[in-house]
Amino acid sequence: MLEHESDLIVSEGTIYPLLSRLKALGLVESEWVESEGGHPRKYYSITEAGRQRATKMAAIWARFSSSMSRLLAPLVEVK
């Protein structure tokens, strides 16, 4: 989804250590589910604490990003 909906590229090997860090901080939780194909799958879901943290970080980012956009506006070509 990251790659489909944005230009961000995160290597697959980076994702699992990251998820395990988020889990250690209680921001996500995980559960093993037996799939139809026979392979168990691990599902992650965001916790309440995770949601709060994400909301807070999104607000900080939005503020920072709009300041930067204002500052850089004269340099960005208007098409």
Add this chain to the structure above:
Amino acid sequence: MSDAEQKIDAYLNDVRGRLRGLGEEQSREIIAELRSHIVERASADGSVTNESVDAGLMAMGSAKQLASEYVTDELLARAEAQRSPFHLLDSLFGWASISVAGFFVTITSLIGYFLGAVFVLVAMLKPLHPADAGLWALRDNTGDLELSVRLGFGSPPTNGHELLGWWIVPLGLLIGCGLVVFTTRFALWCVRIYRRSRLLPGRS
């Protein structure tokens, strides 16, 4: 077992062998999760083939890099939970061996603890070597003054004078203990900041 499965096993065994310092349960969980991802990715087009496994393993990156991410996390988590300087240093040495940041934090902490220990030691040795132990102002060969903490072993220097007298006992204890506490806080602060920075992807 097919070639493709053997490849996956070899990769995961490599990762597992490098997960030093992690508990059995934790290692098993990590390997199971990685296996589930690799198998699922490799079988996305129907069957697991040699080529799809190769592509999947390539995307995961080297076993060494992947394992070191988990090992670093574990070391930092353990360091952050420490309160005693000895245990903290023990964890810091592990961090120093795998990261430049860890190396610098460890060196700085070692210097802090060493200076702290010297001040406490001189305060404790003052009663045993009253004439010599303490903070001295010494004149070196070029005539410049330099400060020297002397523990009182060997003969008293002739080219200088002692500065604090018996005040070195309370001051040494205070400064020494202060340095140890400050160094511990500093190291824990560094560990916390570094750990937070690892919550964002994109670092190499």
